[in-house]
Amino acid sequence: MPNRSIPEVSAGSMADIAFLLLIFFLVTTTIETDAGLDRMLPPDETQQPIVDIRQKNLFQVALNREGQLLVEEQPMDLAELRPAAIAFLDNGGDGSCAYCQGLQEASSSDNPNKAVITLKSDRETPYGAYIAVQNELTGAYNALRNREARARYGRAYTEIESEYLNPQTPPALKAILREQVAGIRELYPMKLTEAETARH
Amino acid sequence: MAKFNKKKDGDLPAVSTASLPDIVFMLLFFFMTVTTMKDSSLMVENTLPNASEIKKLDKKDRVIYIFVGKPTSQYQKTFGSEPRIQLNDKFAGVGDVGDYILQERAKKAQELQNVLTIAMKVDKEASMGLISDIKQELRKVNALKVNYTTYEGDAFRNLQ
Numbered sequence: 001m002p003n004r005s006i007p008e009v010s011a012g013s014m015a016d017i018a019f020l021l022l023i024f025f026l027v028t029t030t031i032e033t034d035a036g037l038d039r040m041l042p043p044d045e046t047q048q049p050i051v052d053i054r055q056k057n058l059f060q061v062a063l064n065r066e067g068q069l070l071v072e073e074q075p076m077d078l079a080e081l082r083p084a085a086i087a088f089l090d091n092g093g094d095g096s097c098a099y100c101q102g103l104q105e106a107s108s109s110d111n112p113n114k115a116v117i118t119l120k121s122d123r124e125t126p127y128g129a130y131i132a133v134q135n136e137l138t139g140a141y142n143a144l145r146n147r148e149a150r151a152r153y154g155r156a157y158t159e160i161e162s163e164y165l166n167p168q169t170p171p172a173l174k175a176i177l178r179e180q181v182a183g184i185r186e187l188y189p190m191k192l193t194e195a196e197t198a199r200h
Numbered sequence: 201m202a203k204f205n206k207k208k209d210g211d212l213p214a215v216s217t218a219s220l221p222d223i224v225f226m227l228l229f230f231f232m233t234v235t236t237m238k239d240s241s242l243m244v245e246n247t248l249p250n251a252s253e254i255k256k257l258d259k260k261d262r263v264i265y266i267f268v269g270k271p272t273s274q275y276q277k278t279f280g281s282e283p284r285i286q287l288n289d290k291f292a293g294v295g296d297v298g299d300y301i302l303q304e305r306a307k308k309a310q311e312l313q314n315v316l317t318i319a320m321k322v323d324k325e326a327s328m329g330l331i332s333d334i335k336q337e338l339r340k341v342n343a344l345k346v347n348y349t350t351y352e353g354d355a356f357r358n359l360q
Contacts, residue, residue: 011218014221015217015221017221018221018225018228019224021228022227022231025228028237029231029235030236031234031235034319034349035256035257035350035352036319036320036348036349037251037348038255038317038347039346039347039348040346041345042339043339043342043344044336044339044340044342063328078356122328123327123328124328124329125327126325126327127249127323127326127327127331128249128324128325128359130331131249131250131324131350132355134251134348135251135252135355142253158253162256165256194332
C-alpha cells in the first residue's frame with residue numbers, strides 16, 4: 001500500500017489543446033495597425049476669418065481625379081514634391097529667418113512662419129494618392145524640423161516627439177521634451193490648409 | 201562490422217514529439233501578446249494606404265474608429281459596390297457620422313472627452329469626395345483631431 005505509484009498523466013494531448021487555443025486566438029484577434037498621419041481639422045466657423053496671404057507665401061498643390069499633381073500651376077511628379085516643398089518652406093525670402101538655409105528667392109516664401117501650403121483635391125481623387133501627397137508634405141516639414149532639432153538638441157525631431165508622446169516617459173523628462181517639441185514647431189509651424197474638394 | 205549491421209533493419213527511430221506542446225505554447229503566447237481582440241467585424245474592404253511619416257496612436261480608449269471602403273463580397277448584393285461608411289457594426293450614411301461621434305464621445309470618461317482622436321481607416325481605393333464629406337461632419341461636432349490610419353511603407357506604392 002504505501003509504495004503505490006501514481007500513474008503518469010499522459011501529455012500526448014497537450015499539443016492538441018495548445019493548438020486549439022492557438023487557433024482560437026488566431027481567429028479572434030487582429031494585429032493592430034494603429035499608426036498614421038495626424039491632422040487637425042480647422043474648426044467649423046460660420047464666419048471664415050479673412051486672411052490676406054500674399055501669393056508668394058502660398059504653395060498650391062492640387063490633385064486631380066487621376067491622382068496627378070499640379071504644383072504652383074505646373075505639373076509635377078510626386079517624387080519632386082518633397083524637395084519642392086522643402087525649398088519653399090526653407091526659402092527665407094525677406095532675410096528675417098536666421099536659421100533658414102534656402103535660396104532666399106524673392107518669388108518664394110518670406111519666412112517659414114508665413115509660408116502656407118494649400119492642398120486641393122478632387123472628389124474623385126483616390127484616397128491612396130491623397131495620402132501619398134500628405135505623406136510627402138509631412139516629410140518636408142519633418143526633414144526641416146529634424147535638421148533644426150539636430151542642430152539645437154543633437155537628435156531628430158521625430159525622435160524627440162515620439163519619446164514625448166510615449167506614455168512611459170517620466171513626467172520630468174516630458175516637461176523638457178515638451179519645450180523642445182514646442183520650440184521646433186515654432187521654427188517650422190505646420191501650416192497646411194485644405195480647400196474643400198472641387199465639385200463638378 | 202557486426203556492430204553496424206543493426207541499422208540495416210530499416211526502422212527509422214520515431215521523432216520525439218515531447219517538445220511539440222512547448223513550441224505551440226510559444227506560438228500561442230506570441231499571438232496573445234502581439235494581437236488584440238477584434239471589437240467589430242469588418243464589413244468593408246480595408247486595404248489601408250502606405251505612408252512613411254507616421255505617428256503611432258497609443259491609447260486605444262481615446263480613439264474612435266471610422267471605416268470606409270467597398271462592402272465586402274457578401275454585402276455587395278444589398279449595399280452595392282460603391283465605398284460606404286461602417287460605424288461599429290453597421291453601414292451608415294454621411295449624415296450619421298456626427299451622431300455616432302457624439303454618442304461615442306458621451307460613452308468615454310469625462311477626462312478623455314477632450315482628447316479623443318478619430319481614426320479614419322479608409323481603403324485606398326475610396327474617393328476623396330466621401331472623405332471630405334466625413335471631415336465636414338467631424339468639423340460640425342468639433343471632433344478635430346484626425347488620424348489617417350495607414351500601414352508603414354513606401355507612399356509611392358499607393359499610386360499603382
